[in-house]
Amino acid sequence: MHVQDTDDLSQLRNAGELTADEAINTLVSRYEQRPHCQPYTSVGDRLLIAFNPNESLELSSDKAALQYIDDYRDTSAGREPLPPHMFKVAEQSYLHMRRTGLSQSITFIGASGSGKTEQRRLTTHFFSLIRAHSKKDSRLYMRIQNADIVLEAFSHAKTA
Secondary structure, eight states: OOOOGGBBBBGGGGGGGGGGGHHHHHHHHHHHHHHTOOOOOSSSSSSSOOOOOOOOGGGGHHHHHHHHHHHHHHTTTOOOOOOEEEEEHHHHHHHHHHHOOOOOOOOOOOOSSSHHHHHHHHHHHHHHHHOOOHHHHHHHHHHHHHHHHHHHHHHHHOOO
């Protein structure tokens, strides 16, 4: 994996002058031109845009998650950065939590069918892979999984 110039919209030469239509066209063009369907694009350090490909992708596998876990554990200078991914957002959140002891949040926003639930599941699964494997961590992970079931139920609730 390697980072391309368009992996981060904020780094484009004319980023400050992009209109909404130009940004959308850039995202769509980038998504359609990738040979292996890279649906993720960063906008700076704290925002990730994800297209829902409506299909299972290799980059959502445990193998891909393990690459980001290796990146988390590799503190050597000069390592090649990995491309944008939900796993990268989870990795950075976990790293910040571990370094500072502060709670972290990840917000998923999008229309119905945009992939929010799948991205949340990928994130939860990533945390299950990166965590330490103590009894305390196992209990915490089980609580997160149980909370995910409740969150899923609320996400399908209808309001009057």
